[in-house]
Amino acid sequence: MTETSGSGHITLEGVGKIYGDTRVVSDVNVTIEEGEFFSLLGPSGSGKTTTLMMIAGFAETDLGRITVGGRDISSVPPKNRGFGMVFQNYALFPHMSVAENVAFPLKVRGVSASERRERVAWALETVKLTDFADRAPRRLSGGQQQRVALARAIVYQPKVILMDEPLGALDKNLRFHMQTEIKDIQRRLGMTVIYVTHDQEEAMNLSDRIAIMRDGRMAQLGSPSEVYQHPVSAFVGTFLGEANLLPVTATSARSASRGGLTLACSESPSGLESGQALLFVRPEKLRVAAMTGGGFDNELAGTVHRVSYLGNIIRYGVTIDGEDLTADVQNLSGEPAFAVGASCVLGFNAADCRLLPVEAPARSGFASEENEA
Numbered sequence: 001m002t003e004t005s006g007s008g009h010i011t012l013e014g015v016g017k018i019y020g021d022t023r024v025v026s027d028v029n030v031t032i033e034e035g036e037f038f039s040l041l042g043p044s045g046s047g048k049t050t051t052l053m054m055i056a057g058f059a060e061t062d063l064g065r066i067t068v069g070g071r072d073i074s075s076v077p078p079k080n081r082g083f084g085m086v087f088q089n090y091a092l093f094p095h096m097s098v099a100e101n102v103a104f105p106l107k108v109r110g111v112s113a114s115e116r117r118e119r120v121a122w123a124l125e126t127v128k129l130t131d132f133a134d135r136a137p138r139r140l141s142g143g144q145q146q147r148v149a150l151a152r153a154i155v156y157q158p159k160v161i162l163m164d165e166p167l168g169a170l171d172k173n174l175r176f177h178m179q180t181e182i183k184d185i186q187r188r189l190g191m192t193v194i195y196v197t198h199d200q201e202e203a204m205n206l207s208d209r210i211a212i213m214r215d216g217r218m219a220q221l222g223s224p225s226e227v228y229q230h231p232v233s234a235f236v237g238t239f240l241g242e243a244n245l246l247p248v249t250a251t252s253a254r255s256a257s258r259g260g261l262t263l264a265c266s267e268s269p270s271g272l273e274s275g276q277a278l279l280f281v282r283p284e285k286l287r288v289a290a291m292t293g294g295g296f297d298n299e300l301a302g303t304v305h306r307v308s309y310l311g312n313i314i315r316y317g318v319t320i321d322g323e324d325l326t327a328d329v330q331n332l333s334g335e336p337a338f339a340v341g342a343s344c345v346l347g348f349n350a351a352d353c354r355l356l357p358v359e360a361p362a363r364s365g366f367a368s369e370e371n372e373a
């Protein structure tokens with residue numbers, strides 16, 4: 001029963017989209033491997049959905065080309081591309097039962113009734129909804145409806161599934177639960193998944209690789225740990241989580257100065273060797289100590305101006321020579337070790353910080369919606 005068609009290997013070469021006289025997607029180059037979980041992550045309007053729609057075939061590829069298994073698919077209509085699809089508004093047919101909804105793509109493809117029954121049973125079992133086969137969609141929870149949509153997408157065992165914010169309508173706990181299920185199904189079936197989200201945690205949890213989109217371009221492409229630990233820009237660094245960006249003067253690719261102190265860092269991604277720069281370091285990489293001599297490559301003296309008790313961590317706001325930095329400390333003792341007004345030293349190692357070019361940091365969740373034409 002496991003008829004599969006096509007290839008899960010997808011290449012985008014110089015792909016772009018033009019609406020009117022605006023280029024909303026430019027120069028997207030990536031090869032997505034068979035069996036890979038690949039996410040397009042970025043703020044609203046960054047071109048994620050448009051890129052996915054070009055892959056799906058619902059939007060024409062105006063620039064460049066998309067190939068599947070080496071074959072240019074520009075003239076292949078969406079229904080013949082053989083991709084499963086799951087979108088945020090899952091659009092189940094209300095007048096059909098769960099089983100009938102899942103059977104629909106098979107019916108359209110002319111699969112016989114007996115084979116349909118077998119495949120629907122398999123798909124419902126895969127999403128753990130066997131007992132709900134005869135229910136009407138309106139009598140299901142949001143998460144169950146989303147699982148029906150997933151079953152409908154996997155029922156004909158496509159090699160590739162395209163998902164656009166499929167968990168957008170669900171609450172946080174259910175989202176996390178569904179992420180685990182989607183990842184599990186993807187691994188078991190060895191499917192290629194191309195997944196659109198604006199939620200960085202979701203992208204990091206699910207993906208083998210993430211393309212971070214900004215203004216229609218790929219700002220960075222890499223594994224979750226690569227993009228989180230080694231962002232190439234302040235935009236990527238701040239979009240993926242909390243980040244300190246301390247203004248410094250670069251003195252080489254691996255060092256900077258500030259207030260007479262020399263700071264050691266790992267190699268700058270852009271070959272920045274002199275002039276104004278930002279020293280990027282994540283809050284959890286900073287240690288808060290009472291005095292210097294902690295054995296760190298860099299130590300900065302400052303004053304605690306804020307203590308936030310967040311449960312699992314204690315978040316300190318520390319003023320260093322007029323700049324406010326954030327340090328997250330694991331809450332091992334149960335009580336903050338420093339109070340507001342206390343003097344302290346922030347220690348961090350060269351391997352945990354890097355120099356980035358000066359740019360306006362992204363507004364959280366919403367970068368510039370203007371596009372370069």
Ligand SMILES: Nc1ncnc2c1ncn2[C@@H]1O[C@H](COP(=O)(O)OP(=O)(O)OP(=O)(O)O)[C@@H](O)[C@H]1O
Binds near residue numbers: 044050
């Ligand atoms: N049919 C269209 N005509 C003109 N402009 C469009 C069209 N569809 C999208 N755009 C523009 O293209 C840009 C990218 O939109 P897209 O929907 O791809 O972004 P997105 O990253 O998916 O955003 P969101 O997270 O809000 O869905 C936006 O500036 C949008 O206004």
